Amino acid sequence: MKVIEVATKTSKTNSPGTAEGALLTEAQLIKMGEKEYMNEAQLAFFKTRLQQLEKDLLKNAGETTEHLRETVLVPDPADRATIEEEHALELRTRDRERKLLKKVQQSIASIDGGEYGWCEETGEPIGIPRLLARPTATLSLEAQQRRELKQKLYGD
Template identity: 45%
Template sequence: MTKKTVKLPANYMPSDDEEFMNPLQQEYFRQKLLAWKADIVAETRNTVEYLKGENVSHPDPADTAAANADRQLELRTKDRLRKLVNKIDKALRRIENGTYGYCEETGDPIRLKRLDARPIATLSIEAQEMHERGERLQAG
């Protein structure tokens, strides 16, 4: 089954006045996620090129240590970005299967403002806060 392509009106913003996760909202978030992913992929490519060109061997041991620390930071950042791309891909799959925008714990719609700020959100603010309270209780 092929999906019908939805064209977003210029300057479209999802609104609480329309049906939740209608085709326009789905397309809006799909495009937002794809643009975010493209930015991350480009940033990662730049990091890889930087690391390839970086000479870690310096005559001064302090310079070598600093370069190694920078390299480790770049690698950690790259790993975080890889995990973020994975979350973006999962969000895109949720759009495809019709579960995007709904809290994984309660099934309730996630507020549009939250999705706009954090398009990979899988929990409503309320469920997220309960989750964080539970984590703090376990840690404490």
């Protein structure tokens, strides 16, 4: 893909004000020009953010497993129903986190493959503000809006 080749060539330059190997801040990331899009420093920022998110999700999953193993015998049916409802809610939350974990791991793999930050449909940049808000985004804002409109009109 031509766009990725250009981004790789510009990734050799370091942004002014950042030390070699130091992670950028969100403000520095936003200030960078279009020519510096998805350079090494930006990729390192997002990879670190995604790895931390992955670590947090795995930690939460472990805590849920431990929490669900704790069996509390409660004689009152209302209390027992409340506990079961809390467990069901926790399991739904972990299921959503499991899906997010898969997206996080795919995003990390796309960083390693040199495809991160580029729209899957159009090949255009997704944009730093969108990636800061949703680091697992695979579509540009416009492509995502088109997809959602299509889903709304025609269903899944």
